[in-house]
Every structure is written in C-alpha cells, then in structure tokens.
Amino acid sequence: MSEDPQVENSDVETSKVEASKAEAPKVQPPQVVTVTLNPAIDLTITLDHFVIGTVQRATAAVSTCGGKGINVAGCLADWGIRVVATGVLGRANDGTFAEFFAAKGIADRFVRTPGETRTNIKIADRTSGETTDVNLPGLRVPAVAFDAVRKMLMDSVAPGRPVVLAGSLPETLPETAWARLAADLRGREARIVLDTSGGPLAAALKANVPIHAVKPNHVELEAVIGRPLTGTGELVEAARTLLARGLALVVVSRGAEGALFVDSETALAARLPAKAALSTVGAGDAMVAGIVAALIEDAPIERIARLSTAFAASKLDRIGPYLGPAEDIERLAAAVSVTLI
Numbered sequence: 001m002s003e004d005p006q007v008e009n010s011d012v013e014t015s016k017v018e019a020s021k022a023e024a025p026k027v028q029p030p031q032v033v034t035v036t037l038n039p040a041i042d043l044t045i046t047l048d049h050f051v052i053g054t055v056q057r058a059t060a061a062v063s064t065c066g067g068k069g070i071n072v073a074g075c076l077a078d079w080g081i082r083v084v085a086t087g088v089l090g091r092a093n094d095g096t097f098a099e100f101f102a103a104k105g106i107a108d109r110f111v112r113t114p115g116e117t118r119t120n121i122k123i124a125d126r127t128s129g130e131t132t133d134v135n136l137p138g139l140r141v142p143a144v145a146f147d148a149v150r151k152m153l154m155d156s157v158a159p160g161r162p163v164v165l166a167g168s169l170p171e172t173l174p175e176t177a178w179a180r181l182a183a184d185l186r187g188r189e190a191r192i193v194l195d196t197s198g199g200p201l202a203a204a205l206k207a208n209v210p211i212h213a214v215k216p217n218h219v220e221l222e223a224v225i226g227r228p229l230t231g232t233g234e235l236v237e238a239a240r241t242l243l244a245r246g247l248a249l250v251v252v253s254r255g256a257e258g259a260l261f262v263d264s265e266t267a268l269a270a271r272l273p274a275k276a277a278l279s280t281v282g283a284g285d286a287m288v289a290g291i292v293a294a295l296i297e298d299a300p301i302e303r304i305a306r307l308s309t310a311f312a313a314s315k316l317d318r319i320g321p322y323l324g325p326a327e328d329i330e331r332l333a334a335a336v337s338v339t340l341i
C-alpha cells in the first residue's frame, strides 16, 4: 500500500502533533472512497468503419486504466476531489495503475493478488460513433483478498462522505459481495452510490442495506425490474419502485438521450445535445462522478442533474477517465436542458 498523506490516521497524526505543533501538516480525510472489485485495462481500438467478420485496420489503439470505480475516481480527481481508490488488482501488471493513481493524486489502497488484471477490448467506430465492448471475466479473487478490501474500506471511509461501489464482480465472489460491503458500512453514515448490474444489483437492492443512490442504464433497469420499459413514464415509474426500497436517488442513464433523475419529490429529465463520442466507454462512470461531486456540495437535484450530465459530456471527448477543465464543465452544466416530468 502506498503512503497516503491525504488519509487521516489518528496515531500518526498524534505523534506528529507532539513532535512539533507548529509544523504539523493539516491532514484532510478523503472526500470519496471508490471500490472496484473487477478493474480492467481498457484497450480502445479505433476503426473508421467497424464491419463484423472482415479484416480491419485500426487507426489507433490506446490503453487506459479502467473499471467503473477507477473511472469514477479518475474523473473526481480531475475535478479536484480527494479520492481513495480500493479494490483488487493483479500484482503482475499493477504498475500501470500505480502510475495512473500517482499522476492523478489518487490514494492507492488496492489490495494486490497474484495474476494479471484483465484487459477489456473497446472497439470505437468513427462512422457510427458507437463503441462495442468485449469485457473479459477478470481475476480469480480469493476470499482473503475480498476480506482485505472490506477492512481497507472500513479504515478509509469518513462519516457523511460518499462511497462508490462500482462494476461487475469477479466470478469467484458471491453476487452478494456489494451488499456485504454496504452492510459493513451500516452505521458509518456513508452515502453509498452503487453502480452495478444484473445479479449483484438485484442482491444489493434486496438486502436491507443503506444505499443512497444507484445509476442503472435503461437495459440494467429493465433487468432489475424484470420487464421491458418503454418511454420516460415507465422508466420514472420503475425508478420510483427502486426508491421505495429505501434509496434517496435513482438516476437512469439513456446514452445520447440523456438521463432521468428521480428522488422522492421530483423527477427530472436532463440532456445535452447528442454528439459523436471519441469513446462512449465510461460516460456512465463520469456521470456517477458528477453525482458524487454534487453530493459533496449537498446540492439539490437540479444541480446533480446538471453537473453529472456535464461530466459525462466532457468525458465523451476523451479516451479513458479524464475530464476537461472545470470552467468548461460549469459552462456545459449551465447549458444542460432540464425538464420537470
């Protein structure tokens, strides 16, 4: 584990204060902790025109650090938020991640386990602007590594601060792994933002655990509700079904059509004009980062909608978890069209 000057450690702090009160550095607790149990190196292959079953010549290939929680951490760091990132990395190729965390000023609290973190293939088609994802299964994470993450999370979380649990689960962990972490956090006043899908999402929603917000996309929401959903009305109704399970906020992302933001009082539709993305990979994660950045401001739902839509739009111009300058994002946030439903 790397030295982390941003994370409060009361023992270390006390001894520093005793040594020299005047010179004691002001150690700030992290503002956000993100957890990624199944990270990835994303290999984005850009093609002028993707045609299945043909020989293709790539115009570019770029490798970036990925996995949903890592992407959220990257965007939050660019926004100037202090982040601790934890989860499980394969020791054999963790150098790329260590460099990424160091460059972004993200506190690296990943548990290392033998083996290689997976590489996911992302095929970006310049003609359609669509990206095709081929995600690999990932590391076989042993129970002992998961237990180490549980401990790391408990040691890192600060009261009232957001915790992001994001992405799929390695196949060696039970579908209840996210629910387990959320249950661990009970009583810690953490605001948990969960971004996962399928069985792990259903398991967490079924468990009686304190989740603040979820951000399914349209397909993920259909899967958890168990039927096809057509149009804004049905999506909002489905989001309200999730709210009834004790959540404070449900955000349903709809790709180029924007997103719906639903809490107990309000439902908003927010969007910016559709645009051709350099890569759509991680747009949803940038949106989660924007939600979290607004939660830190204790912002009302309209600001959550504006800021997270702006984060997502800013990321679309980049490959990997990177945002543009803050003033550009605020300009985008002001331009977001927000409609009361």
Ligand SMILES: Nc1ncnc2c1ncn2[C@@H]1O[C@H](COP(=O)(O)OP(=O)(O)OP(=O)(O)O)[C@@H](O)[C@H]1O
Residues within 6 Å of the ligand: 216, 217, 218, 252, 253, 254, 255, 256, 257, 258, 259, 271, 272, 273, 274, 275, 276, 277, 280, 281, 282, 283, 284, 285, 286, 287, 309, 312, 313, 316
């Ligand atoms: N082509 C686009 N033009 C404008 N905005 C877009 C476009 N694609 C995505 N967005 C923005 O990004 C948000 C998140 O996108 P999307 O719904 O595709 O997330 P996702 O499925 O969770 O993606 P991922 O899993 O790759 O992070 C959308 O709600 C929208 O605000």
Ligand SMILES: O=P(O)(O)OC[C@@]1(O)O[C@H](CO)[C@@H](O)[C@@H]1O
Residues within 6 Å of the ligand: 038, 040, 041, 042, 065, 066, 067, 068, 071, 120, 133, 135, 166, 167, 168, 169, 281, 282, 283, 284, 285
């Ligand atoms: O297999 P998962 O965990 O569902 O998704 C993994 C992934 O597609 O999510 C990110 C984009 O959201 C990428 O960086 C990464 O490759």
